[in-house]
Amino acid sequence: MAADEVPKPTDAQRASMEKLARKFMGDFKVPGLSIAFAHRERPSFSTSYGFADAESREELTADHRFRIASVSKPLTSIALFQLMEDGKLALDDKVLGPQGRLGMEIPELKLTPRLRSLTVHHLLTHTGGGWGNQRNDPMFRNPKLDHAALIESTLRDDPLQHDPGEQYAYSNFGYCLLGRIIEKAAGVSYEGCVKDRLLKRCGIDGMEIAGNTRDERRPGEVVYHSRNGDRPYAMNVRRMDAHGGWIARPSELINILVRVDGGKVRADVLKQPSGERMFTASTANPRYACGWAVNQVPNRWHNGSLPGTASIAVITASGMCWAAMTNARTPGIGPALDRLMWDLARCVPDWKA
Template identity: 30%
Template sequence: MVFNLAILIFPLLLSIAISGLSEVQKDFPEMARFDEIMKMLMQYSNVPGAQLAVAKGGQLKYFKAFGVANRENGELLQTDNIMRYNSISKVITGTAIMKLIQERKLSLNDKPFTFLQHLKPPKGATVDSRLKNITVQNLLQHTGGWDRTSTGIDILSQPATLYAAQALDLPPPPSPEDAIRFMKALPLDFEPGSAMEYSNFGYIVLGRVIEHVTGVAYGRYVEENILGPLGIRGIKLGHTQVQRRAEKEVMYYGRNGKDSLWVSIFPGEGFVNASYGNLDYSSLDSVAGWIGSAGDIVRFVDHIDGLRQPAVLGEDMVYAMLNAGMPEKRYLKGDVLFDHSKGLFVFVSVDGEGKIRSFQHRGAATGAHSFFMRLREENITWAYVLNTWPLQDEFVYIAAGNISEVARGIQNWPDYDLTIV
């Protein structure tokens, strides 16, 4: 489905009352327009709690929280609360891979399954010979050969996790290594590199590639070699079950702010709140496992290419990230935000002349939703995180249109950086 962002922008109030705003907003009243957008969007999709962060030129200019972190006790959501990033985690994984390529410890043409020969498929299984042809670039670009829409097999969730456990004679849910063992027994759906179909499994493999190359656990490598040097301490790996919530982590509220029951992915738990039982985030570290704030997302994205110093990647790696070619047959072809027509681990939007306008990524699963966008020409990066999953297809497009339009129109940006004040 293709959306025209211009026609999705809700009419903004011509005059915005600023009574009751913080002193900062009184000095910079244009920033209050972001408040109006978030309140509008939250009402639109019954969102309990949200954060929105906006940076200009690598400096965080706006960061606010709205609604509640815990509906049961009325705890208000704050900017130091953290939430699930879901698939924005893939951008962290992709950045880590590119850093290893930059350090010449890996290449885009390396064949991951040659690294993973020790992970044996179920006994008696026939392994598709094309696995050995899959490259690191294929995995980054979702062109490895798996099509979850045609097979119904997405190793993140049930029933695939149950199939894997049964095939391997192990208790569910499968570890990342066991997921790879199970998937080795399935034929590819298309020739690697010939098409692009969004693949969570490919990023499970990339996490194990990082472990193979570095000799340390995926999460530890990212924390010690990427997040730590950037001074980003708020992003961490999360877990599924409510009793394993991290400090300052919010409560999650299903879809459109409504809870539902789900048969837990963990044996013996029976029916649980779906937000706490439909995925095993511990096993999905490199796919969907990171948690943090909207401000942390913005900071991380701005550090990737050095809009905020220090840069994680050099100019050649950033160029590849944004310009690597994609096959003609691809997921969401023609979509204004998510047509992966070029690039590696981010969705790149181009104008009619092929000029890059923005890059972005979203994350969504029952209980949480996140999205970031970098407006390239304007050097603006913004992100939101929510503690529910709005199911209206329009939500992310409405948000992208409204927030980007307001950000582009600001004439008087604050002179502070909220990450250091």
């Protein structure tokens, strides 16, 4: 194989991959699974299995789009670092109060010392001191409230349990705040900023914020299937924009991953110091950086989970990137989807995953 040739799976390797994928789908009651891989920043394989809609038997294709849930968080992080490179933000900027990035929208008298000390970096690393997703997640309460009303009610009724920076607690609400900070700094909507600054530079025009109901599905979007009492169309997904609201194809996520992986084939959308900082873990949790899970290998990734969908996006130290999405969610599917993608990648020895 020539040095610049992109390794592709052979027919036999594709058959092995499909066998693994079909078993996963059966084990976790998944109607549809879509996957994509890149090797050394070049697309190497993408395919789909099953159905976009199990009821109508509409076959799933690589062109179908999925809710990506919390894989949205890396997009938010990249956009923030792009704004920082333009001098519009800094990691240690305060979030609230007279000098805060959200300004005086929240009445000053309601701000506790903990809220006053909250920074952009705290929110990016889930070290804000509260608003975790383990129980009573603010982003899944009061679905009729808009962003401003939700933020005011949460700051008023949900005090921080710890000083910012001390402890890690995965916070969807923290990323909701980051979305509003992006809007303030960029002067446009969160979705508009990410599309203009990130997606356009990656040659992507098919990603957008999801609708809430089945009737509000975007063109080419799959149907999400209920499992174990999940209600995929009973959420305000549009309000989740910055922490879990995007829809995408796996191939589109690949186009983003290869533009932040530090490789030499595709120009990164961030300068090297910004990229390194984005992937640097906090002292409170050595396995989570700014919108990315990390380890010492180093691999970088994020998974996503919402009623009706599971997703994952990975940058490996070996030079691979991959993404996968499903249109149903059952217990244990997140770790299993991660293992599946590693197993699929290892079906192709030339990838050296």
